[in-house]
Amino acid sequence: MKKTLLVVVLLGMSTSVIAGEAHFCGSPEVSALASGRQDVNDSTVFTCGGGVKGTLPELAKQGWKIVQVSDQMASTSQMDPSKATVYSRLIIQKD
Numbered sequence: 001m002k003k004t005l006l007v008v009v010l011l012g013m014s015t016s017v018i019a020g021e022a023h024f025c026g027s028p029e030v031s032a033l034a035s036g037r038q039d040v041n042d043s044t045v046f047t048c049g050g051g052v053k054g055t056l057p058e059l060a061k062q063g064w065k066i067v068q069v070s071d072q073m074a075s076t077s078q079m080d081p082s083k084a085t086v087y088s089r090l091i092i093q094k095d
Contacts, residue, residue: 022067022093023049025059029085032073040088048092064092 025048027040038044047053054062068091075084 020093020095021050022091023052025049025052025090025092026072027088029074029087031082032084032086033082044088046088046090048090052092059092063094065094067091067093 025046027044027046030038042055042057045053045055046059048059052059052062052064056066059066068089070089071086072089073084073086075081077083
């Protein structure tokens with residue numbers, strides 16, 4: 001009985017170690033109409049779920065893989081395009 005319980009516990013622990021992890025990340029928002037605005041680059045800091053934060057090179061060093069990149073637009077006023085902001089979203093994962 002004790003051996004069976006030990007095997008079940010060890011299998012449960014190994015499954016949780018194997019389980020992957022994934023998060024959404026976002027870059028800082030900038031005005032969509034700002035002149036001279038910077039595109040996303042290696043210095044852009046992304047804030048992710050799970051308390052993960054860093055630039056693309058930092059995230060890669062931590063073992064994160066970039067699964068998807070997309071640009072997003074947000075607006076606080078649909079009537080006033082000058083209030084629109086843009087930002088980039090990433091989906092990152094670790095196996």
